[in-house]
Amino acid sequence: MNITVIGTGYVGLVTGACFSKMGNMVYCVDIDEKKIEGLKNNILPIFEPNLDTLVKTSQEKGDLIFTTDIKEALDETNIVFIAVGTPMAEDGSANLDYIFSAASDIANNITRDSLVVIKSTVPVGTGFKVRDHINRILKENNSDVKIDIASNPEFLKEGHAIEDCLHPDRVVIGAESDEVFETLKDLYSPFVLNHDRFVMMDIKSSEMTKYVANAMLATKISFMNEVANICEVTGANVQKVRLGIGSDKRIGYNFIYAGCGYGGSCFPKDVQALINTAQTHGYEPKILSNVESVNKKQKTVLVKKVTDRFGTDLSGLTFAVWGLAFKPGTDDVREAPSLVIVSQLIDHGAKIKAYDSQATEEFKKAIDDKYLDSIEFTPTRYKAIDDSDALILITEWKEFRNPDYDKLAENLNQSIIFDGRNIYDKKIENKGFELYQIGC
Template identity: 55%
Template sequence: MNITIIGTGYVGLVSGTCFSEMGNKVYCVDTQESKIQDLKLGKIPIYEPGLEDLVVKNYDHRNLFFTTSLQEALKDCEIVFIAVGTPMGEDGSADLQYVLDAAREIGEIMQKPLIVVNKSTVPVGTAHKVKRVIQESLQKRDLNISFSVASNPEFLKEGDAVNDFLKPDRVIIGTEDKTSEEVLKELYAPFGRNYDKIITMDIQSAEMTKYAANAMLATKISFINEIANICEAVGANVNDVRRGIGSDKRIGYSFIYAGCGYGGSCFPKDIRALSKIALQSGINPRIINAVEEVNKEQRKILAKKIIQHFGEDLRDKSFAIWGLSFKPETDDMREATSIVLINELVTKGARLKVYDPKAMEEAKTNYLKGVPNITYASSKYEALKNCNALVLVTEWKEFRSPDFDEIKTLLKEPIIFDGRNQYNIKRLQRMGFMYYQIGVKEC
């Protein structure tokens, strides 16, 4: 099939590349000239395991094209996906300007019938707005070209996005007509060869499914973090409690790891957006609001523990920060917990030495630009030199089994604040570390 993807970010680039991998001819369009030029040279603007090889291969095989011209991309196109950002607006609701701009551009350019599929995460009713905007653009051109809209929210996880797209748990397709449903089912059939993963429904339910999925996952995180804080207060160990409850099949082990809160490009904005959607529909979203409130506090927990240990004045203290990205295997720092922690510590006068395997450039050029008292270390061990403590924020694999003797030698004091409960308490105790976890009394 001939496909166009508007927006070449985490979702658009991965989706376009994976569709091309299945033999479709795919045009990826972006307004950022430099991004498109880099992609043509095989330079991938984001870190996503396995993506680079697939992009280069399919570009070389002429299945995958990159352009800034929507006109060029829509020439032979049958299905166009909108995969642009839907950031948090000022009032917390999803900002639809990029989605509606893309819709307007489609209406201004299309020459023949199309299926327009919205892949961005958007409030219920957006597909109909997209339809209206395209119709208005066509009317201005005095044209009557048939098109249909559909919703196909994306569930990939950054850090494992290629795998998730190629082997999805499910594909949600929301349509208003049988023809589009059949075409989209055919497009996705190669991604579910061993069993049918496609779930079809109306457009509104498809749009809502994405928010409900993210809200459920964020709820699990805030739930276990609340349990962790209670554990700490009553002298229980949340790591044991997790094993105890996870063994119940109705609960399961995933997404119940206590930690220093969720971040990222999706959960914070989608939770806020869902809360807005509910309020605008006359529903008081009590659970959704509590999930966000718990998370806001949880993101401060490492700073609180550090201040409890060292006192309010951190001017003569320095800390090694391991991990900046919002989760491992990505360079994405959008809404990362590290930013909250770093700002809290710097405000108290602390000096920080930070290290992340992939997100250092993002930090320097965007998210921590201008933040004082930060040194960027060239390795995890270099970050430790002469620091008062190590603070683990993101659980990258290279932080999982570090050389604790080396850590002890390099730090001024053997103290670790672990925001992801990665290490063996008894071992660190034996080695003479003061070790703080989340949801466990310090030892």
């Protein structure tokens, strides 16, 4: 099939590359000329394991074309995916400016009957608004082109996006006709050869499914963080509690790890957007509101542990920070706990020596410039601990899981570790370390 994907951000780039791997001709369109030129030269705007190789291979085969010319793309295709960003507005709602800008571009350049598929995460009812918006412009242009609309939300995990896209656990399709369902089933059939993983529904339910999926996962995280805080004040151990409840098949072990809060581009934005949607329709979603509140507070837990140990005046102290990305496997720092933790430690007078294998440059862009003079970014994890007064683990990259404890003890001014992801064994206290964890 010939496909256009509008937007070369995280979702658009991964989706386009994976479609091309399956033999489709894919045009990836973006208005950012610099980004497109970079992609043509295999310079990716994001880090995602194995994505660079996939993009390079698909371009070499001629199956993946990057362009700023949407007319060129639409002239050659009849399935158009909208995969642009829907950032959070000030009131917590989804900003749909990019969605409707893409819809306008489609309407003004389309020359053949086409299926328009919304891949972006959008509020319930957006698909129909996009359809009406395109049809209105087509009518104004005296065009007889006809479009169908569909919803096909993505469920990609950063750090595992290629695997998730090529081997999805489900493909959700929202549409109004059997013809559209069959078209998208044909497109996705190479991805689900082992067994049928299609979940077909109406468009509004499909749009809601994406938000609810992320909100449910965020709820599990905040729930376990709340439990961890209760464990701390009662003397229980959240790690043992996790094993006890995770063995129940109804609960499972995924997303029940206590830590210093969730971040990223999806969970915070989507929880807020679902809250906004509910409130707009006159319903107050108390559970979701508390999920967000617990997560916001959880990002400060490590800072409190540091100030409880060293006092609120951290002047003259330097802390090594391992991990800046919101999760391992990505360079994404949007809503990352590291932004809160580092800035608050500096506000208390501390200096920071930070290391992350991928997210350093994105972190520099994201944090307020006033903090940069108090941060030294190091090329290796062990450079960060040199002459630091304690180690703070924020992101559980694999390279941090089994450190050289002798080297830590030798280079840290004090053998103190604040473990924000509970990845270290309490046994290291037998080596003379002070270990502070979440809920343990």
